[in-house]
Amino acid sequence: MKRREFLSGVLGAATATLFARASVAGEAMPGMGNMGNMGGMAGMSGTSAEMPHAPAPLAAADALPAGAPLAALRTLANDSREAGVFRATLIAQPAPHALLPGVAPTTFWQYDGAQSSDHRGPVIGPLIDVREGDRVEIRFVNRLAQPSTIHWHGLPVPPDQDGNPSKPIEPGAEHTYRFTLPKGSAGTYWYHPHPHMLSAEQVFRGLAGPIVVRAADDPLAAWPERHLFVSDLKLAADGTIPANSMMDWMNGREGQFVLANGAREPHIEVVRDERWRVWNGCNARYLLLAFDDGRAFAQVGTDGGLLGAPREGVSSLLLAPGERAELIVRAGQGASAARLLAAQYDRRKMAMTHGSLPPTPMATLAQVKFAPQEASKALPAQLLPIERLVPSDVKKSVVFSEEMDMHAMHQPGASKRSMPQGMHFMINGESYDPARVTLTSRRNEVETWTIANQTDMDHPFHLHGTQFQVLARESGGQRIEETLLAWRDTVNVKPGESVHLATVQHEAGDRMFHCHILEHEDLGMMGTLRVI
Known part of the structure; x- marks a missing residue:
């Protein structure tokens, strides 16, 4: 059933209008403050006593101060004295930040280095600044009350070091991630958690940070x-x-x-x-x-x-x-x-x-x-040669779809569940199952993937462990060839659109691919690619 039709035959017109007004305001109606409290829907025909407490109102749009100089990102200190080795510690932990006057500090979840206990800087995790060829060893310490991982978004790291949801780090535990950055990997990446059904919350509470991988022959190295x-x-x-x-x-x-x-x-x-x-x-x-x-x-x-x-x-x-x-x-x-x-x-x-x-x-x-103080300078006409991937005859298909089951969403006890019931975001007709292998690829074989969006909203597609090249976009029976040759690991797919891309995996193991709207990923719009 098309998701925009899922209220048909389930809720009356007056109730649907009430929902629509709440959604346009950007907030849930009273009693809908958390999808875990779906009992608010089940109890709509009952008394107000059946409704959960309304969530706290949001802070005013101008409640946070504006206009301070852009803060420099913190930089993760390299504890290694060996050439070509980056060794550091990242700790995920609660961190208080005073944001609003007259109320208690806001508790974020934040990545800190081993030497850092000062929470006055940006909530953003420290910048990991490394070079092609570096051997990276990052000890991750989980001081949260939830299991977590660190996913090295976009980096070509081994599957067992990529923070996949199959390898959670439990509260109070730690794990050292180890990988080497190959030549040609220079770029702009980031890191964030990837535990299944917990990724969205951990990121919106603050767990994310930037990575820059530098090349020795960067033609723009001299630019500020x-x-x-x-x-x-x-x-x-x-x-x-x-x-x-x-x-x-x-x-x-x-x-x-x-x-x-x-x-x-x-x-x-x-x-x-x-x-x-x-x-x-x-x-x-x-x-x-x-x-x-x-x-x-x-x-x-x-x-x-x-x-x-x-x-x-x-x-x-x-x-x-x-x-x-x-x-x-x-x-x-x-x-x-x-x-x-x-x-x-x-x-x-x-x-x-x-x-x-x-x-x-x-x-x-x-x-x-x-406020220019120097004359503008010309960019190099050529930056970095990009080798075009030549796909084999192997083709893969990924289809995004959605389904809303209002009957399940109205079941008694739904309000006590941490995840919404009856709301399914799917790949190839199925929600993510850790035990299921969705697709299988061969190591070093260039493939053509088609990502088809059969929903009514945009979804960004992300593939772990490698970069890909977009070949073409297709919509309404019209195919438009991609003119920009570029390395990507995330691409937007519009409603009714299919994006064709070329990609190759170089290491055997399991890789994730998913929608990078993190709530949709947590709700099942994710699959496992097994590379053999």
Whole structure:
């Protein structure tokens, strides 16, 4: 059943209208504060005594201060004195941050280094700054009350070191991840948890951090570099981070605050042309990057590293959840100012009646002042040669679909469950089962994958352990060949669209692939690829 029709025959028109109004407001109706409290739906025809307590109201949209200078990301210290070895400790633990006046500090879950106990810096996990060829050893200590893992998003690490949900690190336990970064892996990556059914919460409470892998022959190494790690925060007026509402689970969570390096609308001053690395570390928010005055920038890199040549004259660039980009931002010819935006993008979020919710409103990511002190310099005409993958005859098909079972969602006791009942996000007709192998591939064999989105909203596809190249997009019977040759590990797939890509896995073992709206991943839109 199409998800936009799932209320038909189940709820009356008045009830459906009530749901729709709550969803348009961006919050669940009273009694719907957590999908674990689905009994609020089951009890709608009863008395108010049957309804759970309403969630705390959200903090006002201007409750967080804005305009402070963009904070530098913390850097994870290398404890090794051996050349070519990066050895460090990451600790996942609760961390208090005073955000709102007059209320208790907000408790985030945060990655800290072994030497760091100061929580005054950005919530964002420390930057892991490494080089091609490095042997990496990171000891992970879990001080949360939940099992967790660390997934090295986009990096070509061995399957048993990739933080897959099959290898959880229990509360109080630790594990050392070990891998070597091969030549050609330079790029912009990130790390975040990947325990099944817990990933979304752990990320929206703060567990995520950036990775930069550098090459010895980087043609842009001399350019000043700026890092913008974008996340969002849903914050209650009492300073707590609320659990997911029903609409959060259905559409993916979007907080009312969009943050760059952990702060709202920070100030950036650009005095010379800069290389920007931008991460979309949000659970579900899409970032249509643009300046409000329409000024152009150049794109020089994607998820897996530099492009073959710069893309000049870019005025907007879409980053789906999990995607990254490298940009060249020019200081310009004279003093000026602009806002860096997450411009409005319609990903067709679900309404509780027919149709979709309005697009997420535009958000300001940063206030940028341009005060040039140097003449602009030319980019190299060529950046990094990219070898085009030549697929074999082996083809794989991945189909995104959704299903809502209102009968299951109304069952007694649904309010006591931690995950929503009857809400299924599927790949190839099935929700994720840890015991099931969805697809099988052969090591070193280049394959063509087709990712088909049979739902009514956008879904970003992510494949572990490798990068891929998009070949073409197909919609409404029309196929459009991809003109940008680039390395990616995440790609957006629009409703009714099929994306064709070429990919190859180089190590045997199990790899995950899934929608990178983390709520949908937790609800089953994930599969296992077995590489033999």
